[in-house]
Amino acid sequence: MQGDGEITRILVPVDGSETSDRAVRMAAKIAAGVGAKIYLLHVSHFDRTTDDVRESWLPDSITAPVGEQEEAIMAQAKALIPPGVTAECHHRTGAAAEQILAFARAHQPELIVIGGRKVSVVEGFLMGSVSRDVLRDSPISVLVIK
Amino acid sequence: MKNILVPVDGSEGSDRAVAEAIDLAGAIGAKINFLYVANINQLAINACLSDAILEAVTKAGNVILDRAMEMVPSGIDKEAFSETGSPAVVILDFATSNDMDLIVMGSRGLGVVKGVLLGSVSQYIVEQSKCPVLVVK
Numbered sequence: 001m002q003g004d005g006e007i008t009r010i011l012v013p014v015d016g017s018e019t020s021d022r023a024v025r026m027a028a029k030i031a032a033g034v035g036a037k038i039y040l041l042h043v044s045h046f047d048r049t050t051d052d053v054r055e056s057w058l059p060d061s062i063t064a065p066v067g068e069q070e071e072a073i074m075a076q077a078k079a080l081i082p083p084g085v086t087a088e089c090h091h092r093t094g095a096a097a098e099q100i101l102a103f104a105r106a107h108q109p110e111l112i113v114i115g116g117r118k119v120s121v122v123e124g125f126l127m128g129s130v131s132r133d134v135l136r137d138s139p140i141s142v143l144v145i146k
Numbered sequence: 147m148k149n150i151l152v153p154v155d156g157s158e159g160s161d162r163a164v165a166e167a168i169d170l171a172g173a174i175g176a177k178i179n180f181l182y183v184a185n186i187n188q189l190a191i192n193a194c195l196s197d198a199i200l201e202a203v204t205k206a207g208n209v210i211l212d213r214a215m216e217m218v219p220s221g222i223d224k225e226a227f228s229e230t231g232s233p234a235v236v237i238l239d240f241a242t243s244n245d246m247d248l249i250v251m252g253s254r255g256l257g258v259v260k261g262v263l264l265g266s267v268s269q270y271i272v273e274q275s276k277c278p279v280l281v282v283k
Contacts, residue, residue: 007169026278029147033173116272116279128273135272135281136264141166143280144272 009109011039013100016073019115023145024080027113031085038087040077043099097133116144147174151246153181153237156210159252163282164214167250177223180214182207183233234270250280
């Protein structure tokens, strides 16, 4: 953390997994204590706008559910934020660790709270590898939730 | 969230972790537990340690712990602990047996090769810990 150590913005990557929920709860607790704002960030590999709408090679059965899934994950995370704590929802498309770090560079949070348990692929992509890459390359402090 | 464990080694990264832990403890009302681990295994490679060396190591640890304790403002609960052994293993054992809710530590401690972004102790603890770990950059 930089210098004065004051936390005003906390970034929480979410993927709908249980560990991700625990990360949101922990971030909310800290945010409530220090009066910080929370950025909920969901990263997916592609979304409705990934390919050309007119000449889409991705069928609706693939692109449409991504939007719904995305909304469901955000709603789930947002429901864990107690009243009185401000949370903003953001979505990015691409490789998770890369997008999380790019978001951090752009929005300058003082802390990243991320799920770090090595869960199976079906449970979510915030596996060990994403938290590990974020932790390694992040210029700011990272709280890894188990 | 009641107990925060802050392993200290006197390095710059460890100092930042202490400052960060103090902020967090104040914000969420937790107790800070400082732990100094004298890396005796490394010092004692096939050698018998003289009392003088042991005493020096203990004294160095106490200086580091005292400094950390002094940084904590009144109103925040704090305690200092000293152990010997391999730091990563001792820190994890301590966290488990003393029911720590959170470990706050620097990304690099002493004796880390220049250019390494995450020290081996921090890396090991992040991977193996059962409780959340805050790695302070």
